[in-house]
Amino acid sequence: MRSMLKTSVAALATAAVMATGAFAAGHAEPLTGDLRINLDTSNPAPRATMEAMIARFQAKHPDLNITTTVIDREAYKTQIRNFLSADAPDVLTWYAANRMRPYVEAGLLEDVSDMWAEGTDIAQELASTKGAMTIDGKQWGVPYTYYQWGIYYRKDIYEELGLKEPANFDEMVANCEAMIASGRKCYTIGTKWLWTASGWFDYLNMRTHGFDFHMQMARGEIAWTDDRVRQTFANWRRLVDLGAFVDDHQNKDWQQSLPFLVDGSAGAILKGNFAVAPLREAGLTDDQLDFHQFPSITEGVALAEDAPTDTFHIAAGAQNKKAARAFLAHMASAEEQSIINNGENLGQLPVNANASIDDDKFLKEGFAMLSSNSPGGVAQFFDRDFPAEMAKAAMEGMQEFMVFPDNLDDILERLESVRQDTY
Amino acid sequence: MATTTTNTTALASQSWYKRNEIAVTPWLFLIPGIAMFALYVIIPIFQSFYLSLFEWDGLGSLAKNGEYVGLEHYERLFTKDRAFNISLWNNLKWLVFYLLAIPGGLMVALFLNQKVFGIRLYKSLFFFPFVISQIVVGLVFTWFYDPQFGLSNWLIGLVGLPPINILGNPNTATYGIIAAGLWPQTAYCMILYLTGLNAVDPEQVEAARLDGAKGHKMLWYIIIPQLKPATFIAFVVTIIGALRSFDLISIMTNGGPFGSTRVLSFYMFEKSLSEYGFKMGYGAAIAVVLFLIMLVFIAYFLWSMYQDEKAAKH
């Protein structure tokens, strides 16, 4: 009882903090002690963004001794389990949905349901992502950013060939045929690290059978050998058989696949909004590069999107949970989310509904798409929605399928046996 | 040793240590080494056995979060897990083809075993790949094989053949990686043989020459038998190297394309510690299998060393 009382008091305090907008030192007792933050935002721009955001928090709480550790983004994915169990920081970055499940189930992340309680600002302003943060009816973190996925294409090449943004899959295939006829590839992709291929699966599956079916699969309720899954792959195969994808994608990473789009030897890429920055950097102007939503495949299936959400969590072993909660509240505020997500910083979408979206054509289009043209639902991403072991095996199978589509039966049977073991 | 018993007269007045000095000293000298080695090598081997009987995600403690599953992991490895089969086969390929480093090294050594101007520098430069880390070797060969700009395809193009994507094709990728591994390994074997050739008994060679032995006959009947110690060491280090292959795979293909280049050591890492791997117990079971394979070789190595020891005593 006591602890419950304590948490609700803490929740009230946090709520009060949120309501006043800014946390002035006079409102509550000032935060003291150490606050250790682990970040996976290792690329230069995100790193600077996070450090600036932390500095603003520090300015509000001068007595707090904040230490920040930035770990290489790829290395972080394997290190998180070590530092969470051996040397827990107070606050850490991670991803939503199934990607956080192992740590939640091992009791390594702090339950922050109090911050999401009815009436708090977070509950109101971040409502859209509450589902992705919920496991077993509790919330385990607070998101700071998300971004749309979709097709980024070379507008100038489309215009040159007289192509339009496709409204359905047949048009998409027809566009692709025209693109190939002009001596180009339709889509560039690098599948060395596998996850890029699963982006295609997400969209093809959600467009063929809808969001709910996709999520049933993620929960392991559908056999991989199911005819509906085969139908998704049959649609994919239409593109593979055309030769829509660049050659040798199996040993390129996604960055290595970008030059094909830049030099015009491929017309488009299915990717998250994070691809825009390197493409611009490589010299593509906003007149050359444009975005469109992945077109409908099965008529009547509500459009659903991938929009991965990146998050902050409190470690269960945190030493300064009070300061950690205050930090999460700081980071979740509309004001902070507007700053960290703007074009000079992350260049992504803020989760807070009251935050302002940067005046960038891709961000505006993505936001419009996600808020008004994604009635089916919003998925996180294949390897965040599916459990780790299933995701790994399935992504490998998808890569194989893209190179050897004839192996499909074998692949699906293999995945089915993994599914039976995993769930 | 016999010396201990010589001055027994002073025994009584000596301390216990003094009296037992010869018996105790070796243990004092051994303790730090044995302690470290036991802590980090011997005990973990047995821990791997133990761990392989549990289902454990590596989060929290084994006692609390682990679930005893008996031999289930092994059953699954051998009946259901295709990735394990592929890894096992690839290990076999590594064992067989990596041994090419031995004849390769011998050939290079024979080629270089001359006394011409600058030969020392040539020998060093040939040996050079062995000194570079496998990570760099892996990077170098990844670019060497690159279908777009790789030197290998440029060379193939000179002969008029179409470019191939060695690391992108599941049928060739493992061989591509082994070839990269052979580069430093051949250099290693070469240096072993160069040293061995130095020690070949010149009188025997001259005698054989007088008997009319030449070329490959001389090599086969006179030289190679004398190179036996070098060959043994080359064999040992090559087998160990083949079973330890990890760095090159990790750097060059990361196990891909679609898992076709995995070997046991890599698969084990993937299952227990990589981005999507949370199966510590399963990884440990793979470790045990790899250990048992190696045990066959270790037993053979130790047996031959034991024979040598016995021979040395007589």
Next chain:
Amino acid sequence: MFPTPIEKSSRQWQIGYQVLLPIVMLLWLAPLLAVALFSIRPDVDFTVGNYWGLPSSFEMLANYGQVFNSAMPKYILNSFIITVPTVIGAVALSCMTGFALGVYRFKGNLLIFFMFIAGNFIPFQILMVPVRDLTLDMGLYNTKTGLILFHVAFQTGFCTLFMRNFIRALPFELIEAARVEGIAEWRIFWYIVLPLMKPAIAALSVLIFTFIWNDYFWAIVLTTGENAQPVTAGITSFNAQFRAMYHLMSAGSIIAALPPVAMFFLMQKHFIAGLTLGAVK
């Protein structure tokens, strides 16, 4: 001498051999030379596909300068901080174990010796999970100390094999003579055996330096991030940062490979002596 010395063969073959040598060597080192060539190219060469022609400009200073402006110097420093104590630790421990196993006859001598050898032969990846847990439990995860301790322990196996065999080959009469003089055992070790082991110590040090410097597996299992990781692991982060910028990745790789290469060329004699111990009877 085999094969037949070149000076005893025909004039043509002598010349042919001299011509062949550099050609074969260039082919042998071709993959490496390609990377060296990449490392002095400007990035524009890669965008226009000029991979094998002459570089359009020589950017050696700029490329290598950029490597030194990244986290690479830190990784290289880490590598030294990890490698040097490991060499000292492993060589010190194995001088002792080698002395004990090489000089004394006692029950279990051979058994212990074979335990070291067997441990040294195992594919060390199988130790991964327990060693990681041990390091976590000791609070040494992601520290250079954690990595050093493991390396010292594991290398002790190989070093013991080496040292013991070396000591066995020393003249045993020296030790017996000292014992007759009544010299304490530890003094025999310190004043008689150790000085004789200098060549073995030199050979092992160079060898272990290279082994540890080139370790990648344990670096990624036991450490993370630029505070503790050595250059082999650092190079992958470096490459992630400069993805697809082959001129920088090449320069980075060359820098990472340099210290053991320098060590090899400076200490070649010891290095080869270390490697080939046992190759001759």
